Amino acid sequence: MPVLDWLGKDKVINHHLDVPFRFLDKKFSVGASENKIIHGDNLLALKSLLPEFAGRVKCIYIDPPYNTGNENWIYNDAVNDPQIRRWLGQVVGKEGEDLTRHDKWLCMMYPRLRLLQKLLSDDGAIFISIDDNEQANLKLICDEIFGAQNFLIQMTRVTKRSGKSTEIFAKNDDSLLVYAKSAKCKLNPFRHNDAGFKFRDEFFEQRGLYKLNQTLDYDSLQYSDSLDYPLTIDGVTYYAGSSEENFLKRKAGEHKRADWAWRWSQEKFNFGYANDFIVVKKTRNGTRIYTKTYQRATIDVADGNYFIKYSERTAPVSSLALTANEFSNDNATKDLTSIFAEKVFDYPKPVALIEFILQLATDKDSIVLDSFAGSGTTAHAVINLNAQDGGNRKFILIELNDYAETITAKRVELVGGEFDFYELGAELFDADGFINAEIPREKIFDYVYFAETQKHYEPTDEKFLLGVDEDTAYYFFDDAELNFDLLAKIRTRANSYVIYAENCTLAESELNDFHITFKKIPRDIPRL
Numbered sequence: 001m002p003v004l005d006w007l008g009k010d011k012v013i014n015h016h017l018d019v020p021f022r023f024l025d026k027k028f029s030v031g032a033s034e035n036k037i038i039h040g041d042n043l044l045a046l047k048s049l050l051p052e053f054a055g056r057v058k059c060i061y062i063d064p065p066y067n068t069g070n071e072n073w074i075y076n077d078a079v080n081d082p083q084i085r086r087w088l089g090q091v092v093g094k095e096g097e098d099l100t101r102h103d104k105w106l107c108m109m110y111p112r113l114r115l116l117q118k119l120l121s122d123d124g125a126i127f128i129s130i131d132d133n134e135q136a137n138l139k140l141i142c143d144e145i146f147g148a149q150n151f152l153i154q155m156t157r158v159t160k161r162s163g164k165s166t167e168i169f170a171k172n173d174d175s176l177l178v179y180a181k182s183a184k185c186k187l188n189p190f191r192h193n194d195a196g197f198k199f200r201d202e203f204f205e206q207r208g209l210y211k212l213n214q215t216l217d218y219d220s221l222q223y224s225d226s227l228d229y230p231l232t233i234d235g236v237t238y239y240a241g242s243s244e245e246n247f248l249k250r251k252a253g254e255h256k257r258a259d260w261a262w263r264w265s266q267e268k269f270n271f272g273y274a275n276d277f278i279v280v281k282k283t284r285n286g287t288r289i290y291t292k293t294y295q296r297a298t299i300d301v302a303d304g305n306y307f308i309k310y311s312e313r314t315a316p317v318s319s320l321a322l323t324a325n326e327f328s329n330d331n332a333t334k335d336l337t338s339i340f341a342e343k344v345f346d347y348p349k350p351v352a353l354i355e356f357i358l359q360l361a362t363d364k365d366s367i368v369l370d371s372f373a374g375s376g377t378t379a380h381a382v383i384n385l386n387a388q389d390g391g392n393r394k395f396i397l398i399e400l401n402d403y404a405e406t407i408t409a410k411r412v413e414l415v416g417g418e419f420d421f422y423e424l425g426a427e428l429f430d431a432d433g434f435i436n437a438e439i440p441r442e443k444i445f446d447y448v449y450f451a452e453t454q455k456h457y458e459p460t461d462e463k464f465l466l467g468v469d470e471d472t473a474y475y476f477f478d479d480a481e482l483n484f485d486l487l488a489k490i491r492t493r494a495n496s497y498v499i500y501a502e503n504c505t506l507a508e509s510e511l512n513d514f515h516i517t518f519k520k521i522p523r524d525i526p527r528l
């Protein structure tokens with residue numbers, strides 16, 4: 001598989017592991033919910049989300065800076081490398097002024113995508129908006145991070161109907177790259193367009209509305225002798241193409257037009273007729289036989305037996321599904337000005353785009369994450385869809401800019417959303433690698449227990465117990481020495497023990513006898 005290389009790649013390939021772990025600091029709440037809006041750099045915020053959300057996010061949508069050269073985004077990650085230090089804090093500008101803007105963009109995106117990949121659930125998917133400036137680069141790093149086998153589709157979205165980019169070309173689209181986390185990815189089949197279903201019969205409750213848009217002999221693409229048979233209904237015989245004379249000529253091999261045959265076999269017709277999937281209708285051109293197409297019922301066959309299959313009619317999603325005007329930027333601007341009554345944000349996406357993604361990739365209780373939140377369109381779409389289908393999807397938004405409160409959060413509030421608003425809080429470890437004294441014990445316990453087991457800490461009446469997982473009990477004795485006095489305090493019985501303490505005076509053989517693994521604080525605390 002081709003792998004992309006760029007200036008600085010070797011310095012960022014594992015940078016997500018060096019990112020300091022910071023706790024989230026709740027500043028205020030609007031209503032009572034599990035939704036989060038986080039103000040801060042998403043590199044740090046994504047890391048902070050790991051203990052609670054790793055492997056739990058069903059749908060990620062991101063709309064990172066496209067790196068057009070006009071966006072004024074700043075590359076500021078604390079990567080410890082002279083090359084990158086020279087870039088730090090510089091505004092990323094036009095190609096001519098700054099030849100390394102693609103390197104910087106890739107250095108910025110790579111560790112963030114690594115963290116996003118960890119947050120996705122096994123059945124989840126990530127959707128990324130991008131345009132030609134970085135599309136090819138992004139595709140290659142996503143193949144590397146998510147696995148080329150998990151690439152699902154690249155969809156084209158019409159951004160605007162008119163306008164031009166150069167004297168010759170008008171660039172009117174961008175792309176949506178879609179990757180699954182794994183082969184277990186579960187997307188929802190798209191409901192077929194319901195337009196045209198307008199008739200109701202006595203089966204409406206089960207089958208929904210129906211339409212009559214094809215005669216039984218219409219559009220037979222290929223002649224088939226077995227489908228060219230006389231059909232008798234109520235004593236009247238019908239022929240495909242209506243003419244008995246032509247039918248006899250076809251059977252004698254004399255008729256040149258080979259395109260008349262029924263679409264259904266005699267057996268399927270018999271079943272369909274007996275079960276009201278057939279309508280015989282007099283028209284100006286004679287009697288015609290129509291098939292009914294229902295919204296929620298089709299004729300299926302298994303082991304030669306026909307039966308009625310009840311399910312929503314679905315259709316594959318075309319890679320051109322986002323070329324309709326409702327997904328364009330013009331519509332996005334309208335969405336936002338209808339809330340703020342003035343232009344407050346430069347490059348929003350339309351709510352319809354993200355509703356489309358959510359319908360495809362979420363269940364009613366899924367967690368949705370957008371780590372380049374901008375004006376908060378993703379939360380708006382979550383709120384809309386929950387209102388439509390009674391769902392309880394939760395959203396997490398991350399926005400770096402100070403408008404996280406004045407635009408992102410404000411919009412969510414104005415459209416009726418509830419959320420907790422966070423800033424990035426204290427780091428878990430101080431500059432010398434010791435646990436930060438400001439951090440409450442519960443948060444440290446949760447971090448350590450999650451890092452060990454990927455499970456969450458639930459306080460019990462045993463003060464130093466983090467939890468029991470797979471018959472191993474985890475203890476965290478801060479400010480204590482692991483010795484026999486300490487062991488006497490352990491009340492939970494388990495097959496084995498992982499015990500964190502400042503130091504240990506038990507001999508190796510004693511630890512083995514009691515099935516204890518000693519871990520030194522802070523040295524052995526896993527780094528997420």
Ligand SMILES: C[S@@+](CC[C@H](N)C(=O)[O-])C[C@H]1O[C@@H](n2cnc3c(N)ncnc32)[C@H](O)[C@@H]1O
Nearest residue numbers: 041042063348349372373374375376377399400
């Ligand atoms: C193109 S906008 C997203 C627009 C959004 N989809 C909408 O509909 O409003 C990209 C956003 O990502 C934010 N951003 C850029 N770098 C970031 C970072 N490192 N952490 C968090 N947000 C970041 C920018 O401030 C900007 O608001």
